[in-house]
Amino acid sequence: MENLKEEVLQANLSLPKHDLVTFTWGNVSGIDRESGLIVIKPSGVKYEDLTAADLVVVDLEGKKVEGELKPSSDTKTHVTLYRNFKEIGGVVHTHSTWATTWAQAACDLPALGTTHADHFFGSVPCTRHLTEKEIAHDYELETGQVIVETFNHRNINPNHVPSVLVESHGPFSWGENASKALKNAVVLEEVCKMAYNTFNLNSERSDLDYMLLKKHFFRKHGNNAYYGQ
Amino acid sequence: MENLKEEVLQANLSLPKHDLVTFTWGNVSGIDRESGLIVIKPSGVKYEDLTAADLVVVDLEGKKVEGELKPSSDTKTHVTLYRNFKEIGGVVHTHSTWATTWAQAACDLPALGTTHADHFFGSVPCTRHLTEKEIAHDYELETGQVIVETFNHRNINPNHVPSVLVESHGPFSWGENASKALKNAVVLEEVCKMAYNTFNLNSERSDLDYMLLKKHFFRKHGNNAYYGQ
Amino acid sequence: MENLKEEVLQANLSLPKHDLVTFTWGNVSGIDRESGLIVIKPSGVKYEDLTAADLVVVDLEGKKVEGELKPSSDTKTHVTLYRNFKEIGGVVHTHSTWATTWAQAACDLPALGTTHADHFFGSVPCTRHLTEKEIAHDYELETGQVIVETFNHRNINPNHVPSVLVESHGPFSWGENASKALKNAVVLEEVCKMAYNTFNLNSERSDLDYMLLKKHFFRKHGNNAYYGQ
Amino acid sequence: MENLKEEVLQANLSLPKHDLVTFTWGNVSGIDRESGLIVIKPSGVKYEDLTAADLVVVDLEGKKVEGELKPSSDTKTHVTLYRNFKEIGGVVHTHSTWATTWAQAACDLPALGTTHADHFFGSVPCTRHLTEKEIAHDYELETGQVIVETFNHRNINPNHVPSVLVESHGPFSWGENASKALKNAVVLEEVCKMAYNTFNLNSERSDLDYMLLKKHFFRKHGNNAYYGQ
Numbered sequence: 001m002e003n004l005k006e007e008v009l010q011a012n013l014s015l016p017k018h019d020l021v022t023f024t025w026g027n028v029s030g031i032d033r034e035s036g037l038i039v040i041k042p043s044g045v046k047y048e049d050l051t052a053a054d055l056v057v058v059d060l061e062g063k064k065v066e067g068e069l070k071p072s073s074d075t076k077t078h079v080t081l082y083r084n085f086k087e088i089g090g091v092v093h094t095h096s097t098w099a100t101t102w103a104q105a106a107c108d109l110p111a112l113g114t115t116h117a118d119h120f121f122g123s124v125p126c127t128r129h130l131t132e133k134e135i136a137h138d139y140e141l142e143t144g145q146v147i148v149e150t151f152n153h154r155n156i157n158p159n160h161v162p163s164v165l166v167e168s169h170g171p172f173s174w175g176e177n178a179s180k181a182l183k184n185a186v187v188l189e190e191v192c193k194m195a196y197n198t199f200n201l202n203s204e205r206s207d208l209d210y211m212l213l214k215k216h217f218f219r220k221h222g223n224n225a226y227y228g229q
Numbered sequence: 230m231e232n233l234k235e236e237v238l239q240a241n242l243s244l245p246k247h248d249l250v251t252f253t254w255g256n257v258s259g260i261d262r263e264s265g266l267i268v269i270k271p272s273g274v275k276y277e278d279l280t281a282a283d284l285v286v287v288d289l290e291g292k293k294v295e296g297e298l299k300p301s302s303d304t305k306t307h308v309t310l311y312r313n314f315k316e317i318g319g320v321v322h323t324h325s326t327w328a329t330t331w332a333q334a335a336c337d338l339p340a341l342g343t344t345h346a347d348h349f350f351g352s353v354p355c356t357r358h359l360t361e362k363e364i365a366h367d368y369e370l371e372t373g374q375v376i377v378e379t380f381n382h383r384n385i386n387p388n389h390v391p392s393v394l395v396e397s398h399g400p401f402s403w404g405e406n407a408s409k410a411l412k413n414a415v416v417l418e419e420v421c422k423m424a425y426n427t428f429n430l431n432s433e434r435s436d437l438d439y440m441l442l443k444k445h446f447f448r449k450h451g452n453n454a455y456y457g458q
Numbered sequence: 459m460e461n462l463k464e465e466v467l468q469a470n471l472s473l474p475k476h477d478l479v480t481f482t483w484g485n486v487s488g489i490d491r492e493s494g495l496i497v498i499k500p501s502g503v504k505y506e507d508l509t510a511a512d513l514v515v516v517d518l519e520g521k522k523v524e525g526e527l528k529p530s531s532d533t534k535t536h537v538t539l540y541r542n543f544k545e546i547g548g549v550v551h552t553h554s555t556w557a558t559t560w561a562q563a564a565c566d567l568p569a570l571g572t573t574h575a576d577h578f579f580g581s582v583p584c585t586r587h588l589t590e591k592e593i594a595h596d597y598e599l600e601t602g603q604v605i606v607e608t609f610n611h612r613n614i615n616p617n618h619v620p621s622v623l624v625e626s627h628g629p630f631s632w633g634e635n636a637s638k639a640l641k642n643a644v645v646l647e648e649v650c651k652m653a654y655n656t657f658n659l660n661s662e663r664s665d666l667d668y669m670l671l672k673k674h675f676f677r678k679h680g681n682n683a684y685y686g687q
Numbered sequence: 688m689e690n691l692k693e694e695v696l697q698a699n700l701s702l703p704k705h706d707l708v709t710f711t712w713g714n715v716s717g718i719d720r721e722s723g724l725i726v727i728k729p730s731g732v733k734y735e736d737l738t739a740a741d742l743v744v745v746d747l748e749g750k751k752v753e754g755e756l757k758p759s760s761d762t763k764t765h766v767t768l769y770r771n772f773k774e775i776g777g778v779v780h781t782h783s784t785w786a787t788t789w790a791q792a793a794c795d796l797p798a799l800g801t802t803h804a805d806h807f808f809g810s811v812p813c814t815r816h817l818t819e820k821e822i823a824h825d826y827e828l829e830t831g832q833v834i835v836e837t838f839n840h841r842n843i844n845p846n847h848v849p850s851v852l853v854e855s856h857g858p859f860s861w862g863e864n865a866s867k868a869l870k871n872a873v874v875l876e877e878v879c880k881m882a883y884n885t886f887n888l889n890s891e892r893s894d895l896d897y898m899l900l901k902k903h904f905f906r907k908h909g910n911n912a913y914y915g916q
Contacts, residue, residue: 022419022898023412025344026374044457054771073448073456095344098425104342104430113791114856115712132440139444168437169343190879194787201883204791208855212821215826219760228731228759251648252641254573273686302677302685324573329652333571334660361669366679369674397666398572480877481870482801502733506867530915531906558881561891590898599904623802627801640810656886 004030004060004178005052011178016093017105017167018186027072030178031082033089040078042069073140080144081174085151085158090178092185095161098192099163099171099185102126104218106167108222109191111208116191117183117216121160122209125150125168147172162215163188168224188189230266232258232442234281235261235405237268242406244323245276247415248257254413255323256301260311261406262318265289266452269307271298273414303368314380314387319407327421328392328400328414336418338374340437345420346445347456350389352436354379356396376401389446392417424454459495460615462488463510466497466548469636473552474505476644484552485530488636489540491547494518498536500527531598538602543609543616548636549561550643556650557621557629557643559620560584564625568648569666575674576685577642579618581665583608585625605630617677621646688724691717691865692739694890695726695777698865703734703738705873713781714759717865718769720776723747727765729756760827767831768861772845777865779872785851785879786858789813793854796878798895799885803878804903805914806871808847810894812837814854832852835857849905850875 015021024047029040038058045054062079064071072078078091094100102109109124111117126136128145134142147164150156150212155189163173173188175181199204207213220227239259244250258269267287273329274283280438285296291308293300301307307320323329331338338353340346356375376393379385391413392402402417404410427434436442449456469486471481480681482505487498495530497513500565500582514525518536522529530536536549552558560567569575589655592600608614621631629648633639656663678685698715702708711734718725719850726727732741743754749766751758759765765778781787789796796811798804814833834851837843849871850860860875862868885892894900907914 022415044456050279069458080875092306097419097423098426100342100344101426104423104427105434109282113787114857115787129438130441131804132438135438135440135444168441186709190784194784194791196426197785197788197883198791200887201788202794209816209819209822211822212817212855215822218329229729251644298687326648326652326655329571329573330655330659333652333656334475334663358667359670361667364667364669364673378547396671397570420650429658477809480873500916517808527916555877555881556884558800558802559884561894562881562885565889587896593896593898593902626899627798654884658887680823 001032001039002033002052004039005055008041008055008178009050009052011090011092011182012041012050013047014182015092020094020181021047026093027074028090028178028182029072029075029078030090031088033143037065038079038082040071040075042067043072045069046127052113055211057143074143076140077144077147077172079219080141080148080171084144084145084148085174087159087176088162088181089176090172090174090181091097092178092181093170094185095170096185096189098139098190098196099165099188100169102192103165103170103195104168105135109188109195110163110206111213112195113191113208114216115187117192117208117213118220119187119217120163120191121213121217121221122156123156124161124163124165124188125156126165130160136202140202145168160221230261230268230286231281233261233268234284237270237284237407238279238281239269240319240321241279241392242276242304242367242410243411244321247411249277249323249416249418251324251412256303257319257321257322257407257411258301258304258307259319260317266294267311268309269300269304271296272301275300303372305367305369306373306376306401309370309377310401313373313377314403314421316388317391317403317404317410318405319403319410321402321407321410322399324399324419325414325416327418327425328394329398330425331400331421332394332395338417339435340442341424341434342420342437343441343445344416344423346437347371347449348416348441348446349392349420350442350446350450351385353390353392353394353417354385356393372398389450402403459490459497459515460510462490462497463513466499466513466636467508468511468543469548469550469640470508471505472640473550475677476640476647478552478554478647479505480553484550484554486548486550486636486640487530487531487533487536488548489546495523496537496540498533500531501530501533505529505687509571525530532678533645534596534598534624535630536603538599538606538631539636542638543601543605545617545634546620546639547585547634548632548639550631550636551628552643553628554647556654557623557646558627559635559654560650561628567623567646567653568664569671570653570663571649571666572670572674573652575666575671576678577645577649577673578621578635579671579679581621581662582621582646583614585614586622587625601627611626618679688719688726688744689720691726691740692742695728695742696737696739698777698869699728699737700734701869702779705869705871705876707781707783707876711780713779713783714761714867715777715779715869716759716762716765717777718775724752725766725769727758727762729754729760730810731758761830763825763827764831764834764859767828767835771835772834772861774846774861774863774869775849775861777861777868779860779865779868780857781872782857783872783876785876785883786852787856788883789844789879790852790857791855796852796875796882797893798900799882800878800895801894801899801903802874802881804895805907806874806904807845807850807878808900808904808908810915811850811852811875812841812843813852815847816854829850830856845913847908
């Protein structure tokens, strides 16, 4: 648990270093799959003041099991992702400029280049509009549900496309652990910026050839990956 | 008074840290509501040279009651805001890039996402054109008047929408105190940038659903707020 | 002369601090009007290596009178400005991103807001296309001539509009001395960025009201200025 | 060889300093033309951890002749460039934001200003689409081949236009040595940004006059260059 806390702490502290957050607008969590316990940032605490001891531990029902502080107001969304995406070990939520732009525009992020293909095997989807009832009911839980629904209905593998754009809100990213989830959040921000620019320059562009998408994604992922050491 | 000076000093020094100013293009003030005295930045003094002793104290008529230096040339605008918006304790004026862009474009800033809704309960209004007579008469006072007129005529609560865009000029933000006013100025700049990008990507977007706007604003404000500790 | 060299050195060293240059793409000069001697950056020398002793002194014919190194390849343009704009004491040339954008677009920069009006009393003009003959003849001299022609033909006072956009090339700014010329170059870059954004958001905008332009310019300049101490 | 390694190391370390890379998305190589040996960055190693001893040496067949680590996954593209462009001594590949934007947009980068003309004697070409067969066959080799084909078919001198945009992928730059290749990569990024902005402001612009292009390019290159010391 102490290792997980340290990893979640470092990933939270990396948010301002990668220019993904203004004030306290972002949070990272990690899960220990054996115990089913989740470590998450406390709500509204500044990154520069954050210590491992401030982190909050909740279970897969979202109930606090350890910690002095209140967990992130987005905790139920994180929990819903861990309950449904069984292989993920870390979740990141931010309001980073470019990913939030695509979420506010309510557009899927298409795979326009190999930078995208190296990390996301196809478009990063944007969720549907939440209904008034969903917003009124249990908002953060429903936010998680609509993400899961998006991946299920559109038959997208969350391990191959480890990010989503929540309509009118912003991005969530995930990965094997908190540090890989953070990395995906950084990549998402960069490819959102480049896709925005690409469309401004040439509005006729659309998704990469499937062959090139596959080539790049599996150059970096899976058994035949040959990128890195 | 020394506490207020220190707070106003720190808020002024935060302007360059948050990249809201070029040279000396920004000023922060704070008011002590009991005495009706306002502490404000002196005109044209560099942030790196500014000390608490340089700050100027004026009353609610805009008359200097303490200080060696001339107060900000925008002092009458600040004073007019304090006289009319009775609950505010701090005012910030800058020419920050993105908020000034919206002011120069003479457009209201719509609430396109939850980042906006977390801080502003609806559009941030842009004032009407000043008449030649208003410009010639008492320009900085009239700037304050047109802000107040905008909130009154459009029935906007300045505590719920703590910023304005002055047409062809730039933003003013306010809050309970100087430090919260500064925070609102930072948020305004960020949501102006994201709204600009959103419109470039999808010009069909308009205001958030009222339910989502309300959900997010009151998640962070008022008696039922549950964000933070 | 040593004072002038020190001032010109500091203004050159400020170019990278204000993010106006990539590599060695910018130069500042200053003139001593009594002796008619101009101090200018040597060509292609990195700012981090530059010392006062490296600066080159040329006369108003552009002839080197002191210095080991070759002067900036743009020296004749600087000299032409000093010969024709009798009240200026410093000149800055850069390829800064946003001013170069307007120069490459071959557009005058309109006064869209009070930030512009505070520093430039009207549009910053873009020069006409140089003819093939002018390019072939004495290119850097002709660049200076076309700037002077622009101000003369369009009856613009170079003391009131202390910058120009050279078509397909980039900006030149000037001022009473090297340090004020540098300040104008910084302001030009910022107002170019904001005007670009403003047009992207609302392509219908045009020049400020003359009253507002005048109000802001003379709030900061001339005998009745009341900005600053 | 140790000198070459040191130069290649420094050029790789300069990638993050010039904001050309996210994570490990860029690599620099250099060649010793006498021995035909190429020094290149190892795959996926962080710049902050990289030492000269980590660099990999390969021959002009792409076979590793020295080093513990696997060379960059883009090694065959580098090798193909060295085999075909006989005078180049260094190659840089990145996914830098603005050059990648143009590559994703599948547009040649036109010479819209003198900043471009100072470094590239005409448009920087974008390669054609790779066929499915080329992607499936020997992808990184084919990437090199399509670059060479582009320069040959369009009769472009790679010494005069030392960069290319690989369609849907990103830029490659080169030069006499690794340090000059890096410099060209920095310039390419800057002119890509300014050309994008220029087109957004005035979509009617096209290539510079040939006279102005020639004037600027040969002011900095060849026997009659007069820029610098």
